[in-house]
Amino acid sequence: MQISICLVLIPLIILSTNFVISKAFPVEDLKISDNLGTPWKREVALWIKDNTPPDAKVLTAQMTMANVIRFYSNHEVYTFELSSNPSYVRLDNPALLILNKNVSIIVDDLDPALEKNSIVLEMKKYRAYFNPELVFTAYKNITEDGIDKEIPMVGVYRLR
DSSP states (O other): OHHHHHHHHHHHHHHTSHHHHHHHSOOOGGGGSSSSSOHHHHHHHHHHHHHSOTTOEEEESOHHHHHHHHHHHOOEEEESSOOSOTTSOOOSOHHHHHHTTOOOEEEEEOOGGGTTOHHHHHHHHHHHHHOOEEEEEEEEEEEETTEEEEEEEEEEEEOO
16 A cells, blocks of 8 residues: 555656646746746846946836846846835935936836836936937837737936
């Protein structure tokens, strides 16, 4: 009896490991970059890591974007959104941060679903005022009515 239980349990344990399950049911790694299915945030963070100096500081509107950028690029990130996380500096005057050249990159969320978000709108106001150079855009690819479309989701701007 014990041998038959072992013969059933051992293969069951082996087959239920994360390694076996992940090989049997592969999940595209990019889709889990921030647990929201937004791979463009990781794409932007990796672009920043590969194309900006290590001491470049980044300004973005939302905490979720800041977290992904900080994790994947190891850059210091400032965000408009208030956070109880003490590792983020509270921004009282983002314009002063830009004028003093404390940031060199602005990451702006271009997602059409966020066009009425007040924090994103405030970021767009600063971006329009300081007129940085667009250096990278991350797109979301969708198929609608059989037509492939690219929707710009995130823009990376370099301050001059």
